[in-house]
Amino acid sequence: MFSIIRSNQRKSAFLIAALGLLLGLVGYAIGFYIAPSAGIFGLAAALIVWLLLLLTSLAGGEAMLMAQAGAREITDKRDAPQLVNIVEEMQIASGLSQPPKIYIVDSTIPNAFAVGRNEKRAAVAVTTGLLARLNRDELQGVIAHEIAHIRHRDTLFMTIAGTTFGAIVLLADFFVRGLRFSAAGQRRSSNRNNNGGAILLILALLLSILAPLLAQLLYFACSRRREYLADASAVQFTRYPEGLASALEKIAGAQKPDAATSRVLAPMYIINPQAAMGRDSTWLSTHPSTKDRIRILRSIGSTASLQAYETAYQNFHGGKHVLGDLTATDTAEPVRPPAPIALAAVALPPAWRTARGVLHEVDDARIVDCSCGLRIRIPPAWRGSEITCPRCGSIHKIESASEPTSSQRDA
Amino acid sequence: MTGLVILGVAVALILMFVGLYNGLVRLRNEVKNAWAQIDVQLKRRHDLIPNLVETVKGYMTHERETFEAITRARSGAMSAQATGNVGQIAQAEGVLTGALRGFYAVAENYPQLKADANFRQLQEELTSTENKVSFARQFYNDAVLKYNTACETIPSNIVAGIGGFKKAEFFEIKDEAERAVPQVKF
Numbered sequence: 001m002f003s004i005i006r007s008n009q010r011k012s013a014f015l016i017a018a019l020g021l022l023l024g025l026v027g028y029a030i031g032f033y034i035a036p037s038a039g040i041f042g043l044a045a046a047l048i049v050w051l052l053l054l055l056t057s058l059a060g061g062e063a064m065l066m067a068q069a070g071a072r073e074i075t076d077k078r079d080a081p082q083l084v085n086i087v088e089e090m091q092i093a094s095g096l097s098q099p100p101k102i103y104i105v106d107s108t109i110p111n112a113f114a115v116g117r118n119e120k121r122a123a124v125a126v127t128t129g130l131l132a133r134l135n136r137d138e139l140q141g142v143i144a145h146e147i148a149h150i151r152h153r154d155t156l157f158m159t160i161a162g163t164t165f166g167a168i169v170l171l172a173d174f175f176v177r178g179l180r181f182s183a184a185g186q187r188r189s190s191n192r193n194n195n196g197g198a199i200l201l202i203l204a205l206l207l208s209i210l211a212p213l214l215a216q217l218l219y220f221a222c223s224r225r226r227e228y229l230a231d232a233s234a235v236q237f238t239r240y241p242e243g244l245a246s247a248l249e250k251i252a253g254a255q256k257p258d259a260a261t262s263r264v265l266a267p268m269y270i271i272n273p274q275a276a277m278g279r280d281s282t283w284l285s286t287h288p289s290t291k292d293r294i295r296i297l298r299s300i301g302s303t304a305s306l307q308a309y310e311t312a313y314q315n316f317h318g319g320k321h322v323l324g325d326l327t328a329t330d331t332a333e334p335v336r337p338p339a340p341i342a343l344a345a346v347a348l349p350p351a352w353r354t355a356r357g358v359l360h361e362v363d364d365a366r367i368v369d370c371s372c373g374l375r376i377r378i379p380p381a382w383r384g385s386e387i388t389c390p391r392c393g394s395i396h397k398i399e400s401a402s403e404p405t406s407s408q409r410d411a
Numbered sequence: 412m413t414g415l416v417i418l419g420v421a422v423a424l425i426l427m428f429v430g431l432y433n434g435l436v437r438l439r440n441e442v443k444n445a446w447a448q449i450d451v452q453l454k455r456r457h458d459l460i461p462n463l464v465e466t467v468k469g470y471m472t473h474e475r476e477t478f479e480a481i482t483r484a485r486s487g488a489m490s491a492q493a494t495g496n497v498g499q500i501a502q503a504e505g506v507l508t509g510a511l512r513g514f515y516a517v518a519e520n521y522p523q524l525k526a527d528a529n530f531r532q533l534q535e536e537l538t539s540t541e542n543k544v545s546f547a548r549q550f551y552n553d554a555v556l557k558y559n560t561a562c563e564t565i566p567s568n569i570v571a572g573i574g575g576f577k578k579a580e581f582f583e584i585k586d587e588a589e590r591a592v593p594q595v596k597f
Binding site for chain 2: 081082085086088089092093095136237333336339
């Protein structure tokens with residue numbers, strides 16, 4: 001575990017230095033634009049802005065970020081007993097010194113994220129839509145992934161990198177707007193009309209336009225590998241890869257482009273709210289493609305370990321490493337059986353049940369009536385060709401997606 | 412001159428002894444701390460079971476043997492916990508897990524019971540407690556492995572012999588029975 005933290009720290013330091021350099025350049029360019037000799041003042045101003053933003057975001061801490069996301073804290077266990085239990089379980093499994101604070105966001109779109117500059121000031125948040133859709137094992141997979149982010153100090157890195165990225169966007173935006181505003185005045189002033197100055201000015205302008213894009217690339221490239229790492233650790237913590245795999249499937253299937261989430265917060269979610277299921281991962285993505293994450297999780301054999309995840313990753317990525325020597329801190333435990341089926345549904349108020357029934361219908365769920373009297377609703381994501389009745393154990397064939405009702409009813 | 416050399420060697424030996432001794436104490440305390448985590452969860456598990464039996468009695472009037480098996484397994488586990496013997500505790504907890512599994516399998520036949528909010532909450536708490544035990548077990552066994560290795564290897568084994576450090580026992584709950592609850596196949 002500690003080697004994961006150390007390896008992450010080296011890469012984080014490099015990335016944050018690169019982002020800081022970019023920020024400094026933008027500041028210099030702005031200063032230079034105002035007056036060729038004022039470049040250094042621009043640089044200083046940019047660094048001061050950066051420092052102020054950094055201090056506020058670190059001092060404000062998890063409470064401020066959670067308020068931004070519109071989350072409310074769960075302080076009474078009775079409000080969400082299963083969620084609190086799962087967070088405590090994952091705290092033990094991950095070896096965190098204390099459980100993170102738990103927040104709930106009122107949104108029908110299922111998602112989850114974690115924030116916090118250290119283990120003591122960490123928090124995880126889930127949406128009500130997530131709680132309504134996931135069963136116990138799936139929720140455990142999601143929480144394990146988020147706690148892995150806290151444990152790997154990804155949340156600290158994301159706060160710093162996100163703030164720096166925000167500062168670059170802010171400055172560049174300010175500059176480009178100011179430029180448009182003063183364009184008329186520029187033409188009248190004659191003392192800057194020499195050629196060399198013009199070229200440098202264009203360079204400065206170009207830099208300010210490209211900087212946010214470049215910063216975004218740097219920021220997102222780093223977050224993709226962290227997602228694989230957090231998935232691998234989640235497998236190690238829960239010993240049940242299928243839980244996270246099917247949770248990712250459900251979450252990705254229910255995403256809608258959500259204007260409310262900012263570009264800065266996006267990499268912190270378990271699945272980027274702005275990305276959909278089918279899309280492949282590109283160099284502009286914050287997360288690896290969900291398909292890829294799911295197929296890696298599903299191809300892990302019977303051992304829940306970092307090494308098993310690494311092997312599964314290599315099968316799909318031509319032998320490339322993702323964890324590398326980090327598997328040295330491994331523990332090898334067998335994959336456990338799923339939780340009892342009676343626990344599958346979270347205890348929800350009746351209104352939620354009705355809402356779920358409607359959702360099932362909208363999702364075009366297939367329904368099989370078993371001879372024992374149980375009605376089985378088959379989720380649209382179900383890929384198998386048969387299903388075992390959870391009550392009596394008899395096996396039902398599922399015809400195909402185009403024939404929604406089963407042959408059982410006619411029989 | 413030789414006097415000085417002997418003195419130097421003696422001081423070095425004493426310092427080494429102190430260092431090794433303190434290292435062993437630290438490892439032993441880690442084992443104790445890890446065990447305390449498991450102990451808390453086991454106690455909680457035992458406390459939950461009377462509530463479970465009480466809730467279920469109204470629904471399952473014909474399943475006396477199942478209740479008795481659970482109650483017996485619980486008192487067995489509690490007396491094992493009182494002895495503090497890791498091997499005995501593991502064995503008794505295994506029996507309790509088996510009894511609870513048998514009970515869940517029977518409970519599948521009582522749809523009304525499964526819908527009872529109280530029962531669901533108790534089952535959630537029990538599942539969570541079992542999970543916590545199994546996650547805490549890994550930390551405990553890691554700590555035991557480190558401590559036992561120190562107790563066996565040269566030179567700390569000499570210090571362990573003199574200081575009376577005894578090897579700790581691994582905590583493994585025997586899990587022979589498959590989950591009796593039917594599962595959806597993937």
